[in-house]
Amino acid sequence: MAVSEIGKDKLLHMYRKMGEIRVFEETAADLFMKGRLPGFLHSSVGQEASSVGACAALRPEDYMTSTHRGHGDIIAKGATLDRMMAELFAKETGYCKGKGGSMHIADLDLGILGATGIVGAGLPYAVGAALGFKMKGTDQVVLSFFGDGGSNTGAFHEALNLAAVWDLPVIFLCHNNQYAETTPQRVHQKIKDVAVRAQAHGIPGVTVDGMDVLAVYETTKAAVERAKKGEGPTLIESKTYRFMGHFVGDPGVGIYRTREEVEEWRKRDPIPNFRKVLIEAGVATEAELNQIDQDVAKEMEEAIRFAEASPEPELEEALQDIFVES
Amino acid sequence: MREITYREAVREALREEMRRDPSVFLLGEDIAEFGGSYKVTQGLLDEFGPERVRNTPISEAAIVGAALGAALVGMRPVAEIMYVDFMAIAMDQIVNQMAKIRYMFGGKAKAPAVIRTQGGTGRSSAAQHAQSLEAWFVHVPGLKVVQPSTPYDAKGLMKASIRDDNPVIFLEHKLLYAEKGLVPEEEYVIPLGKADIKRPGKDVTVVATSRMVLKALNAAKDLEQEGIDVEIIDPRTLTPLDEDTILESVKKTGKLVVVHEAVRRCGIGAEIAATVAEKAFDYLDAPVKRVTALDTPMPFNPKLEAFVTPDEDKIKRAIRELVG
Ligand SMILES: Cc1ncc(C[n+]2csc(CCOP(=O)(O)OP(=O)(O)O)c2C)c(N)n1
Numbered sequence: 234m235a236v237s238e239i240g241k242d243k244l245l246h247m248y249r250k251m252g253e254i255r256v257f258e259e260t261a262a263d264l265f266m267k268g269r270l271p272g273f274l275h276s277s278v279g280q281e282a283s284s285v286g287a288c289a290a291l292r293p294e295d296y297m298t299s300t301h302r303g304h305g306d307i308i309a310k311g312a313t314l315d316r317m318m319a320e321l322f323a324k325e326t327g328y329c330k331g332k333g334g335s336m337h338i339a340d341l342d343l344g345i346l347g348a349t350g351i352v353g354a355g356l357p358y359a360v361g362a363a364l365g366f367k368m369k370g371t372d373q374v375v376l377s378f379f380g381d382g383g384s385n386t387g388a389f390h391e392a393l394n395l396a397a398v399w400d401l402p403v404i405f406l407c408h409n410n411q412y413a414e415t416t417p418q419r420v421h422q423k424i425k426d427v428a429v430r431a432q433a434h435g436i437p438g439v440t441v442d443g444m445d446v447l448a449v450y451e452t453t454k455a456a457v458e459r460a461k462k463g464e465g466p467t468l469i470e471s472k473t474y475r476f477m478g479h480f481v482g483d484p485g486v487g488i489y490r491t492r493e494e495v496e497e498w499r500k501r502d503p504i505p506n507f508r509k510v511l512i513e514a515g516v517a518t519e520a521e522l523n524q525i526d527q528d529v530a531k532e533m534e535e536a537i538r539f540a541e542a543s544p545e546p547e548l549e550e551a552l553q554d555i556f557v558e559s
Numbered sequence: 560m561r562e563i564t565y566r567e568a569v570r571e572a573l574r575e576e577m578r579r580d581p582s583v584f585l586l587g588e589d590i591a592e593f594g595g596s597y598k599v600t601q602g603l604l605d606e607f608g609p610e611r612v613r614n615t616p617i618s619e620a621a622i623v624g625a626a627l628g629a630a631l632v633g634m635r636p637v638a639e640i641m642y643v644d645f646m647a648i649a650m651d652q653i654v655n656q657m658a659k660i661r662y663m664f665g666g667k668a669k670a671p672a673v674i675r676t677q678g679g680t681g682r683s684s685a686a687q688h689a690q691s692l693e694a695w696f697v698h699v700p701g702l703k704v705v706q707p708s709t710p711y712d713a714k715g716l717m718k719a720s721i722r723d724d725n726p727v728i729f730l731e732h733k734l735l736y737a738e739k740g741l742v743p744e745e746e747y748v749i750p751l752g753k754a755d756i757k758r759p760g761k762d763v764t765v766v767a768t769s770r771m772v773l774k775a776l777n778a779a780k781d782l783e784q785e786g787i788d789v790e791i792i793d794p795r796t797l798t799p800l801d802e803d804t805i806l807e808s809v810k811k812t813g814k815l816v817v818v819h820e821a822v823r824r825c826g827i828g829a830e831i832a833a834t835v836a837e838k839a840f841d842y843l844d845a846p847v848k849r850v851t852a853l854d855t856p857m858p859f860n861p862k863l864e865a866f867v868t869p870d871e872d873k874i875k876r877a878i879r880e881l882v883g
């Protein structure tokens with residue numbers, strides 16, 4: 234898709250979102266290593282184009298589900314850094330009142346049906362949301378993010394098949410970052426392209442360069458159009474890479490990946506690449522993009538201040554929200 | 560006697576049984592080069608190779624199914640499910656297949672598989688990575704359920720579990736892995752179904768499981784200063800449950816507190832309390848008390864997590880209420 238067709242606002246929005254994700258993930262990792270965040274974190278640094286390209290093809294009223302590595306997907310769908318960071322700090326002002334944490338961020342008002350810590354678990358309920366929209370007669374679509382490892386679950390296959398036979402408006406988007414924890418793709422599946430699994434379910438499967446935000450955007454947009462027209466689901470495989478370890482604290486090189494491999498992928502860092510595209514196409518100047526970078530840095534600082542200043546939830550909060558109180 | 564960690568104790572049991580019996584093998588996610596999420600199987604790949612230490616895809620139903628099928632044809636698999644929470648995905652293979660196959664087939668088959676996993680709170684892992692789900696498995700006839708609290712027990716019970724001809728659910732605790740304890744170098748096996756009195760006492764019986772045994776021991780030490788003499792029983796296996804040891808203790812003390820990290824409703828505490836009510840009612844001087852997690856999913860916030868989870872203070876309070 235030509236850059237000119239997308240429009241400057243949208244392009245700069247994508248650039249900004251990618252920057253937000255990068256800064257958020259790096260800041261969170263830093264805070265975690267300093268012992269300031271409880272629990273554990275999975276960083277999506279390197280996968281920004283995959284998250285942002287996909288969510289940029291959604292409208293605010295469309296929904297998405299995400300995974301344990303969900304910060305990027307969720308920021309891409311519209312979550313703000315302050316309430317994200319407050320959740321990581323387990324504060325009352327976080328998206329889940331400090332009760333969900335890194336792996337469970339959700340905001341239904343933003344179409345974020347939640348991240349899940351159970352690999353593969355988001356796909357079936359994304360299918361259900363798509364069923365709901367179809368039955369209600371809206372043209373909303375649902376996009377479900379998952380990983381290469383997640384494509385080996387029964388839930389993945391059952392979800393694809395059901396969505397296929399019912400022609401549901403859902404897009405299955407695989408961040409194929411080549412690893413499931415420490416297991417390389419070649420060890421956990423025989424296929425090279427997760428997209429071929431679409432064939433088994435009679436739906437289109439597309440592989441796209443997940444380091445190229447515009448390619449992911451264009452591919453997802455086509456799938457969204459298809460879904461909106463009632464033509465059913467699409468499986469998109471976005472080939473990407475996580476630059477950090479499986480979890481923050483995992484060195485990410487050594488036992489299962491070489492430093493050289495990581496360095497090779499880092500050369501394809503989606504953010505500087507997109508920056509170059511924008512400048513070369515005359516969409517934005519260096520100065521404009523620098524300004525965005527500065528705005529993002531400021532937003533991050535404010536988010537930390539917000540999170541730090543926010544109160545912890547009351548203890549009684551532990552017993553709230555189990556059931557709807559009538 | 561030397562001291563080793565709970566993690567090392569489980570690993571030693573696996574290693575010794577693998578050396579002893581070539582039909583024993585391991586399968587699970589990231590258990591080979593990486594040694595498992597909690598490093599229990601670290602180093603076993605080097606000794607036994609990839610045929611016997613098998614990395615699997617993220618496919619819990621297939622992991623348990625593969626263990627079950629291999630067991631049915633004469634192997635002795637030990638499958639690792641990374642978190643007990645993920646057992647939910649394998650529940651059909653566990654509940655409808657593994658537990659019942661022998662019975663449904665009229666006693667024709669046996670399934671000597673061990674499914675190891677770990678649960679428990681204390682690391683802000685939130686609602687999907689910190690549950691204690693032992694009661695689910697206890698509720699299913701056909702499964703043995705083991706929940707060791709010390710390195711010594713973990714090793715001896717793992718060896719017995721592997722040698723047992725029945726399916727065994729072996730529940731470790733994420734915060735026990737680094738705990739040290741005395742473990743002899745000589746071979747020993749702890750039979751399934753035998754409780755252990757972790758501390759003899761005369762005033763009150765505390766039945767505690769898994770990490771709560773450690774908490775109960777700490778509480779008992781404090782209460783000793785107050786002149787309360789607590790007897791602590793660790794059932795170690797929940798199925799079969801050593802009712803005799805529990806009943807004998809209650810007959811002596813007349814008071815029972817059950818402590819577990821799982822939520823209260825339909826937890827193992829309910830089973831133990833009901834058993835005591837049925838079989839030793841006349842000996843009870845006071846109502847049975849349960850110290851358990853509150854009936855809520857586990858919150859992420861560390862203070863809320865602590866609020867929900869049983870600890871020494873909550874155990875002491877319950878005991879004082881009974882004895883005071
Ligand atoms: C059902 C289930 N099994 C295992 C895990 C443990 N686990 C967490 S992330 C992960 C790897 C997931 O790989 P992939 O789907 O490729 O996502 P990535 O981590 O690469 O983003 C595993 C095995 C889990 N959370 N849920």
Ligand SMILES: [Mg+2]
Pocket residue numbers: 380381382408409410411412413414
């Ligand atoms: Mg992956």
